[in-house]
Amino acid sequence: xxxxxxxxxxxxxxxxxxxxxxxxxxxxxxxxxxxxxxxxxxxxxxxxxxxxxxxxxxxxxxxxxxxxxxxxxxxxxxxxxxxxxxxxxxxxxxxxxxxxxxxxxxxxxxxxxxxxxxxxxxxxxxxxxxxxxxxxxxxxxxxxxxxxxxxxxxxxxxxxxxxxxxxxxxxxxxxxxx
Numbered sequence: 186x187x188x189x190x191x192x193x194x195x196x197x198x199x200x201x202x203x204x205x206x207x208x209x210x211x212x213x214x215x216x217x218x219x220x221x222x223x224x225x226x227x228x229x230x231x232x233x234x235x236x237x238x239x240x241x242x243x244x245x246x247x248x249x250x251x252x253x254x255x256x257x258x259x260x261x262x263x264x265x266x267x268x269x270x271x272x273x274x275x276x277x278x279x280x281x282x283x284x285x286x287x288x289x290x291x292x293x294x295x296x297x298x299x300x301x302x303x304x305x306x307x308x309x310x311x312x313x314x315x316x317x318x319x320x321x322x323x324x325x326x327x328x329x330x331x332x333x334x335x336x337x338x339x340x341x342x343x344x345x346x347x348x349x350x351x352x353x354x355x356x357x358x359x360x361x362x363x
Contacts, residue, residue: 289333296328
């Protein structure tokens with residue numbers, strides 16, 4: 186094994202990486218600007234897959250000398266076109282939208298975990314408690330609802346009682362009375 190080849194293979198590879206990397210990056214930025222904000226919106230699992238595929242494709246263009254810049258640009262354009270087609274069809278067809286997009290799941294209602302929904306989403310009570318604490322709640326009884334969104338993030342809604350308490354605390358802090 187030649188250790189020197191492992192660390193440095195010559196200036197031509199470095200020059201190729203700089204040129205192809207800069208051009209590939211510029212192409213991706215321009216293509217994403219043209220395709221619109223929705224292309225990178227991580228609203229569901231499919232969007233996440235496309236975003237990861239962009240990064241993977243750009244990395245392949247940069248590091249694999251067997252992939253020409255034109256081939257890489259074609260691959261990026263194909264991903265953007267497929268994302269555009271899927272999102273356009275999703276807007277026009279609810280059947281297609283249901284096939285490619287998951288629906289949000291209500292995991293907790295009025296402080297009570299919904300065991301069947303949690304099991305289906307593979308979420309534990311401890312994970313719900315962690316999500317609630319991140320949002321400033323001491324325990325689940327303070328939470329009106331926890332929803333597992335279609336993009337994998339959690340939405341936490343405080344209880345009406347707690348929201349009223351916070352409003353009163355804010356008014357008291359400002360010297361106003363209820």
